[in-house]
Amino acid sequence: MSLDRRTFLTAAAGATGAVLAGCATPAATTGKPALPFFIGSPSQMLLPKGRAPRVVVCGGGWGGLTTAKYLRQLAPSAEVILLERNPVFFSCPISNKWLVDMVDTSFITHDYLRVSERHGYRFIQSEVLEVDRAAQRVVTSLGSLDYDYLVLAPGIRYNYEAWFGNDRTVADATRARFPAAYVSNAEHFALKKALHGFKGGDWVMTLPPPPQRCPPSPYERACMVAWYFKHNNIKGKVTILDHKDGVRPIGPGFRAAFNELYKDYITYVPNAHVQEIDPFKKTIKTDAGDMKFDHAVLMAPHQAGDLAWKAGAIGLNSQGKPTGWAEVDPLMLHLKDDPRVYVIGDAVGFVSPQFAFYPKSAHVANKHGHIVAGYIAERVAGRTPKTALPDNLCYMMVNGDPREAISVQFDYKVNDKGVIEQTQIDINQRSADLVKENFRWAGLKFDDMFS
Ligand SMILES: Cc1cc2nc3c(=O)[nH]c(=O)nc-3n(C[C@H](O)[C@H](O)[C@H](O)COP(=O)(O)OP(=O)(O)OC[C@H]3O[C@@H](n4cnc5c(N)ncnc54)[C@H](O)[C@@H]3O)c2cc1C
Incomplete structure (x- = not known):
């Protein structure tokens, strides 16, 4: 089943009611009206x-x-x-594939109340x-x-102050019109709506400086958007304005996808430190040049x-x-x-x-x-x-037809000085097998949290 935004919101509202009623445990045992401590x-x-x-x-x-x-x-x-x-869990992983309709909303949303009952902890929204x-x-x-x-x-939260100081009006307008969709909330739906309504022109993405949430995922999103344009004959161009000096991690794998699959669709600009953004005039100034855009995914720096x-x-x-x-x-x-x-x-x-x-x-x-x-x-x-x-494992889809992904893996150990050391393995060769592994990974993780 595919949930649209309206259905999702209705489901969410239903879940909220259930969650709130569920908090008032005495009702379930006595049959009396639930104690309304939720007000x-x-x-x-x-x-x-x-x-x-x-x-x-x-x-x-x-x-x-x-x-x-x-x-x-x-x-x-x-x-x-x-x-x-939030009343309902919405997964950021896999959401780039959801943006271009490769998966249904039902795959990446989960109900909190049923899960908490199953596992015996108390969920309070x-x-x-x-x-x-x-x-x-x-x-x-x-x-x-x-x-x-x-x-x-x-x-995380977005640090719009780094761009706009105390100017809340511009920060709020930027977030409302050109959401980053890096935090699980309605922004993902707004972004999907913007993509599906896009008629062509310049689609810009600003990438935040490190440390940031899921560094490879903006490149995956750029590939999915470019694939969507190509697949639907939309005359759109994705410009990636990267704060970093190069694509990392899995740089060669992403660069190969940009050059081989999306030559006419993706322009990659390194060292594009944001200087000024005007969400009303749709302009952006960076150290690497200025741009006008038709739509943008404006990712302010991240913080805890x-x-x-x-x-x-x-x-x-x-x-x-x-x-x-x-x-x-x-x-x-x-x-x-x-x-x-x-x-x-x-x-x-x-x-x-x-x-x-x-x-x-x-x-x-x-x-x-x-x-x-x-x-x-x-x-x-x-x-x-x-x-x-911990360890880390990340799959990034770069091609929609045929479906192909690349991946990166990190392992950690403590050395004899008590310092944590990292080793990193990038798999830059895109393949269909990595797509299968990606969905298997997601299924196992969802089971780990919800089943
Ligand atoms: C597009 C995209 C793709 C990604 N792809 C991958 C991937 O393929 N693989 C991967 O491993 N990672 C991926 N990530 C990264 C991943 O989503 C995050 O790293 C992960 O969600 C971090 O988990 P967390 O528990 O720290 O934070 P979250 O999962 O963000 O959880 C924080 C929770 O706290 C809640 N909360 C915050 N403040 C309050 C408050 N004051 N009161 C009540 N509740 C509050 C929030 O609502 C939220 O539910 C991706 C991220 C994005 C945006």
């Missing part, structure tokens, strides 16, 4: 804390969902609560507003919750999600300025100054002098979820956790 307020206590150790997981994306599921299995005595603002680490409390839009352990998995900032988790650089990312113990993933608070997934900051940051990928966030669930379970059992490291 609560941030100033009230949402759920009193009992004697069981409580783990509150903030953010129900790839990292948070995995943590919640595996904590219940590894630490059955713990109470696990997952807080997430709410906005996390504050984290009071001194009081070991999070404040949500529905009330506050005390915790013994806190897991922050907020993903708001929650990491609210929790005071962001590190400072040598000039005392925020690094933009959470400062964690590289091996144990808790905050350096607060061992009860873990940060996982994209929000994690510097971990190694060799490669600086883990790739900000769903694969790594999922692995972090497993690792941190294990760490907390050991601590709940009164034991000292042993270090575990």
Whole structure:
């Protein structure tokens, strides 16, 4: 079944109602009307804390969902609560293929409530507003919750201030008209609508500076958009304005696709640092030249999600300025100054002098979820956790006909100085087998979080 936007929103609204009713557990057992604590307020206590150790997981994306599921299995005595603002999970991985109708919406969306019931943790759809680490409390839009352990998995936010300073009007207009669609929300639907309504002309993509969410995926998106133009005889041209000085990772594989498959469709511009954007006149100035565009995917620089900032988790650089990312113990993933608070997934900051940051990928966030669930379970059992490291695996589709992909893999180990080392293997030769592996990977990961 293919869900359109209207159906998706209806499904989402239904799920919201179910989630809210589902929170009021007494109704299910007594048959009385559900206690409406979902109309609560941030100033009230949402759920009193009992004697069981409580783990509150903030953010129900790839990292948070995995943590919640595996904590219940590894630490059955713990109470696990997952807080997430969205009613329905929408996957960014595979979404570039969804943009060009290679997969249905139903493949990349999942229901939170049914999954939480299956795995025995409590899902509460709410906005996390504050984290009071001194009081070991999070404040949500529905009330506050005390915790013994806190897991922050907020993903990323866009740093439009880097482009527009305090000018919210221009920042909001840019986000509304030319969304990046790098955070799971309605932006993906807006982008898909823009692509399917595109009649031809200049389609521009600005790529953010590293560290960024899923570095190869903007190139995959450019290939999918170019393929869509070619396949549908649309006279469109994709210009990639890359902040970096070259395509990375899997550079040769992407460059081969640009040159061999999309010579008339893709122009790649390195070192295109954004200087000015006017979303009203549809113009952009960069160090590598200026452009007018008909549509654009304007990706402002990335930072750790708001929650990491609210929790005071962001590190400072040598000039005392925020690094933009959470400062964690590289091996144990808790905050350096607060061992009860873990940060996982994209929000994690510097971990190694060799490669600086883990790739900000769903694969790594999922692995972090497993690792941190294990760490907390050991601590709940009164034991000292042993270090575990993630790996990373990413497939990027470059051709729609025939369907072909390339891929990159990263492995990690701790050297004898206690430093994490990375090895990287790029597979630049595009092939149909890698497409099969990509969908197998996605199916296995969805099973890991949802089944
Ligand atoms: C187009 C695209 C393609 C990609 N392709 C791949 C791929 O092929 N393979 C791969 O491994 N990775 C891929 N990624 C990257 C992947 O999506 C991210 O790395 C992954 O989602 C990170 O997981 P996370 O748990 O850190 O954050 P997210 O998955 O973003 O989860 C964060 C969650 O926290 C919630 N949240 C944040 N703040 C609050 C708050 N205050 N209150 C309540 N809830 C909150 C958000 O709603 C969100 O659900 C891709 C990304 C994009 C954009």
